[in-house]
Each structure stands twice: as structure tokens, then as C-alpha cells.
Amino acid sequence: MYSKPPASNKPAITFGTPVEPVQVRLQKAMALHQSGQLAQAKTLYEGILATQPRNADALSLLAIVATQTRDYPLALETINKAIKINPANAGYYLNRGAAQKELRMLTEAVASFDKAIALKPDYAEAYSNRGIVQKELKQIDAAIASLDRAIALKPGHAEAYWNKSNALLISGDYERGWPLYEWRWKLNDPNFVPRNYTQPLWLGLESVQGKTVYLYGEQGLGDTLQLCRYAKLVKDLGARVVMEVPLPLKSLLQRIDGVDEWVLTGTPPPTFDYHCPLVSLPLALKTTLSTIPGQEPYLHSNELLRAQWSQHLGPRTVPRVGLVWSGNPVQLNDHNRSIPLERLLAYLPPGLEYVSLQKDPREADRATLSACATVRHLGDDFKNYDDTAAVCALMDVVVSVCTSVAHLSAGLGCTTWVLLAYNSDWRWLHDRTDSPWYPSAQLYRQATPGDWSEPMSRLQNDLVKLAGQFPGATPV
Structure with missing residues (x-):
């Protein structure tokens, strides 16, 4: 997303030189940066800026480190300083757009990429990154046009091809989207590492009868x-x-x-x-x-475990609602998809039994759970997904953000209500409240990037209705 620091072509310099010229220190910092030693590079960039606060290159590189370490406010503050010093550098606007994207300043990010393109019309990375943000703004046609321009300028641009595949898939154009999704193998991304088997990869071209x-x-x-x-x-x-x-x-x-x-x-x-x-x-x-194959349920919970968890839960006197509010924190998009438990609790009406299916709650959420009498936490007692599946099957509805439990619950055929960020993953498509992958799923999408209030208000209303449907219920 951001411009990478240029590779240093200078010989290695030994630390401890009594007085090093700024350019030597900058080259040393860039070498550390290139090798992934971000904390050390950051320290050197900051040292340069302590003596030369208007060194635009050091500011820009410090902003890149801040983006890589997810300190996006610092990244934006720092790159803006670099732009004030040198407003004609296209790469600076690329880096500003990267920080703005992560801060959900999507319209501003597009403007930054536009400025980078105005300064450097053949800037493939700016077109590619603009396409990514346009996709997040649900401007699919514009996103594909930007990504196509990046590919035209830089044939073999794996990131542009892969992001184009995501734009096509999220719009439901599977015929064109699936082939381009194979470009993931050419990304320099540890999440996409092809397996080097001697046997061939099967993509449907060969007969597998008897194989x-x-x-x-x-x-x-x-x-x-x-x-x-x-x-x-x-x-x-x-x-x-x-x-x-x-x-x-x-x-x-x-x-x-x-x-x-x-x-x-x-x-x-x-x-x-x-x-x-x-x-x-x-x-x-x-x-x-x-x-789309596999009509529900194609997953099945364990009957014995269901009985054991049913006994553990005790008699059901009101509708039961399973809750999952966060995903894996190391996932790059987690800050967009996950919700602090304290915020979710504000939208949970009375008259229902809430059961936490959350594995490994974050420290703040665990503290909230400890102080909360309205949510029964079971997630720590789950040995594996068989336990989670059994408890999902005992719920009247499972409420989950976009994480594995949403797929588990919906694959089991359980009523599943999924809270989705404004620009969700390709599998949830755009602007739908249902899912062709999961007939039992209902989707609650952000109407504005980063704003959970509208989908959670709809969720709250539906939970109130659920509470009112239970025999003997009193109005909430």
C-alpha cells in the first residue's frame, strides 16, 4: 500500500563512527528498514529529525515505518510534514493515502492518490492503491478502471490483478473473478505461499476420475x-x-x-x-x-456434545443468543471487523440469555466480561470447534462479526446474524442482507465506513422482536 524505502546500495557502515553525515545515517536507517528491523530504523530516522526536522526523506520514511507498525495517526502527521516541505514528491502522496485508508479517511485517500497521479501520470502504484480504496467505497467500476490502468502501466502487477479479482468477486462476477484470484500466489505475502509439490495443481482442466x-x-x-x-x-x-x-x-x-x-x-x-x-x-x-454448492447444513455438530452442553447451560427460559465480537487481532483488517464488547453490550436488549462463544477475549473485553452479569462466557471452556458447534446448535441465534464462528454457525444451518464492516470480504458480496453461501445468515452492514451504530441498532430491533416471540414473553 505504501511506497517502500529504496534499497540501499552503499556499503555497510560500522556503528560508532564519531560524527556521521546525515546521508550516511539515512542510508544506514534504510538498510535496517529494508531488512525488517523497524524499531531500529525508526530510532535512526527520529535521530536524524532531531537535528534536521525538515529532512523530508527522513519524515517520509518514518511515516512508512509508522504505517507498517499500524501507528496510522503518526504516519499521517509525519507524511503531512514531508509534503509541506516538498509538495512535488508523488511518493509522499502515495504514503499519505495509505495512512488515510487505514484511518477510514477513504475519500481523502482517493484525493491523495489522485494528487500522486497528477504529479506522476505513469505511477502504477498510485493507480493500484486508488483502486483498492475505490473498492472499499463500493465504487466498483471506478476501482476496476484504476486497477486496469495499473496493470497497463505495469504488466504483471500481481497486487493489481489480485485486488481486481476481489472487486469482481464482491460484485458477484465470479466468472471473471475466480481466474484472477489465482494471482495471489505471485504476491509477496506470507499468507499466500504456494506449496511446491511435484504433482500438478488441479484447477478443473484434467479428469480426476480414478485419481x-x-x-x-x-x-x-x-x-x-x-x-x-x-x-x-x-x-x-x-x-x-x-x-x-x-x-x-x-x-x-x-x-x-x-x-x-x-x-x-x-x-x-x-x-x-x-x-x-x-x-x-x-x-x-x-x-x-x-x-454455489453445499446447501445447509453441510456441517454437523456432535450429538453427545450437544447433550453435555445443554446440561451445562441448564433450562432454557428465554431465547439464547450466542455472541462473537472479535476475530484474530493479527489479521490486517481486524481493526475494521471487530467490535469492543463494551460497545456491543450497549445494543443488547433485556429479555434474552446471552452466551459468549468468544475464544481468547482481549484484555479489555475480558475485564468487561468479568464486570458483566448479563453475558455468560463459555468460550474459554471450548477445547475445539466441535464444542463451539455444539453450543451454536443450542442457540436461537448466533451473532458474530466476520470470523470463523460466523462460517461455522451458518454452515451448521443455525440462524446466524453477521455484523459486517462497510467494505466486507468478497464472500459477503455488496449491499445484500442475505448470503447465497449461507441461507440461514442475515447480514448487518455498516452504512458508513467505521460506524457500527446503524447496523447495531437494526440488530437491537431484531433482538427485541426475538425476545417478544418467546412463549410467556413480556414486552421489552
């Missing part, structure tokens, strides 16, 4: 929960299906259809003829909006 196909997840548990439904379709093509499963999902997924053999993640697979990551199966099987 063994090895399927595996690649991104998160939510992707595996959503896309494991495809195993049966591969099996129906005459293949023997071997599927890799992460330990937390092992006992749950062993009840899905279509898998002949399971392999635990981290152990060598058996002999196979073809392999395919789960996220590539919609391409291999030519999925369109009208042919």
Missing part, C-alpha cells in the same frame, strides 16, 4: 469452514479425496461428506495425483452465484 486429489486450506479457519463443502463435488467427479485438516477442526470436519482420508496439518500427505487449495475449488468447479 487421488489432495485438498488443503491456505488462509484461515473460516475459509476452510466455508469451502470444505466442495470436497463432495470433487468426490462426485470420481476422485478419491484426501483432505488436510488443522487440529482445531479435525473432529468437526470428519463428519462432512466426500472425504476418503484425513491428514492432520503438519504431517506429510499420502501419495496423490493432483492437489488443490480449497480457495481454488470454486474456480476448478466453475462456481457462479447460481451454482
Whole structure:
């Protein structure tokens, strides 16, 4: 998203020189920056600025470090100082747009990228980043045009191709979106590392009749929960299906259809003829909006665990609502999708029994839970997703942000209400309150970027209605 620091072509300098020229110190800082030693680079940039506060290059590079470490207010403050000193540097506007994007200043970010393009009309990165933000603003046609321009200027621009795929998928254009999604393998991203098997990747071109196909997840548990439904379709093509499963999902997924053999993640697979990551199966099987497979429920909870958790919960006297309010904090988009528990509690009406399904609550949320008498916390007692599935099945509705439990609950066929950021992930599409992937899901979207008040007010109203539907309910 941001402009990278230029690679230093100077020889290494030994620390401890009595007086080093600023340019030498800057080169040393950039070398540290390039090697990923962000804290050390930040210290050197700040040292340069202590003696030369108007050094625009040091300001710009410090802003990049701030963006990389998610200190977006500092990034914006610092890059604005650099722009005041040198307003003709296109890269500075690119970096400002990156910070503005993360601060949800989306319109301002587009303006920054526009300025970068005005200064440097062949700036592929500015077009690419503008397209990303336009997609977040739901300006899909404009986003695709920007990304196409980036690709024209820089053929092989993997990030532009991949972001174009996301724009197409979120608009429901699966026919064009799935092929471009394969560009993820060319990204310099640790989340997308192709497996170097000697056997060929299967993308639907070859017959798999009588062949063994090895399927595996690649991104998160939510992707595996959503896309494991495809195993049966591969099996129906005459293949023997071997599927890799992460330990937390092992006992749950062993009840899905279509898998002949399971392999635990981290152990060598058996002999196979073809392999395919789960996220590539919609391409291999030519999925369109009208042919999404796996009508619910394709996941199934454990009957014995349901009975045990039912006994643990005790008699049901009012409707039960399961709650999940945050995802994995290391996920780059987590600050957009997750909600502080204290804020969610303000929208939960009385007359319902609230059950926390949240695993590993954050420190602030755990403190809120400890002081809250209206939410019963079970998440810490879950050994794996089989426990979570059993409790989901005992809820009248599961309320979740965009995280793995939303896919679990909806895949089980449970009534699932999903709270979504303004620009949600491709799988939820744009401007829909339903999901073709999950018939039992209902979507509550932000109407304004970063503003949860409107979708949570709608959620509150629907919870009030749920409370009123229970036999013997009194008006809330």
C-alpha cells in the first residue's frame, strides 16, 4: 500500500563512527528498514529529525515505518510534514493515502492518490492503491478502471490483478473473478505461499476420475469452514479425496461428506495425483452465484456434545443468543471487523440469555466480561470447534462479526446474524442482507465506513422482536 524505502546500495557502515553525515545515517536507517528491523530504523530516522526536522526523506520514511507498525495517526502527521516541505514528491502522496485508508479517511485517500497521479501520470502504484480504496467505497467500476490502468502501466502487477479479482468477486462476477484470484500466489505475502509439490495443481482442466486429489486450506479457519463443502463435488467427479485438516477442526470436519482420508496439518500427505487449495475449488468447479454448492447444513455438530452442553447451560427460559465480537487481532483488517464488547453490550436488549462463544477475549473485553452479569462466557471452556458447534446448535441465534464462528454457525444451518464492516470480504458480496453461501445468515452492514451504530441498532430491533416471540414473553 505504501511506497517502500529504496534499497540501499552503499556499503555497510560500522556503528560508532564519531560524527556521521546525515546521508550516511539515512542510508544506514534504510538498510535496517529494508531488512525488517523497524524499531531500529525508526530510532535512526527520529535521530536524524532531531537535528534536521525538515529532512523530508527522513519524515517520509518514518511515516512508512509508522504505517507498517499500524501507528496510522503518526504516519499521517509525519507524511503531512514531508509534503509541506516538498509538495512535488508523488511518493509522499502515495504514503499519505495509505495512512488515510487505514484511518477510514477513504475519500481523502482517493484525493491523495489522485494528487500522486497528477504529479506522476505513469505511477502504477498510485493507480493500484486508488483502486483498492475505490473498492472499499463500493465504487466498483471506478476501482476496476484504476486497477486496469495499473496493470497497463505495469504488466504483471500481481497486487493489481489480485485486488481486481476481489472487486469482481464482491460484485458477484465470479466468472471473471475466480481466474484472477489465482494471482495471489505471485504476491509477496506470507499468507499466500504456494506449496511446491511435484504433482500438478488441479484447477478443473484434467479428469480426476480414478485419481487421488489432495485438498488443503491456505488462509484461515473460516475459509476452510466455508469451502470444505466442495470436497463432495470433487468426490462426485470420481476422485478419491484426501483432505488436510488443522487440529482445531479435525473432529468437526470428519463428519462432512466426500472425504476418503484425513491428514492432520503438519504431517506429510499420502501419495496423490493432483492437489488443490480449497480457495481454488470454486474456480476448478466453475462456481457462479447460481451454482454455489453445499446447501445447509453441510456441517454437523456432535450429538453427545450437544447433550453435555445443554446440561451445562441448564433450562432454557428465554431465547439464547450466542455472541462473537472479535476475530484474530493479527489479521490486517481486524481493526475494521471487530467490535469492543463494551460497545456491543450497549445494543443488547433485556429479555434474552446471552452466551459468549468468544475464544481468547482481549484484555479489555475480558475485564468487561468479568464486570458483566448479563453475558455468560463459555468460550474459554471450548477445547475445539466441535464444542463451539455444539453450543451454536443450542442457540436461537448466533451473532458474530466476520470470523470463523460466523462460517461455522451458518454452515451448521443455525440462524446466524453477521455484523459486517462497510467494505466486507468478497464472500459477503455488496449491499445484500442475505448470503447465497449461507441461507440461514442475515447480514448487518455498516452504512458508513467505521460506524457500527446503524447496523447495531437494526440488530437491537431484531433482538427485541426475538425476545417478544418467546412463549410467556413480556414486552421489552
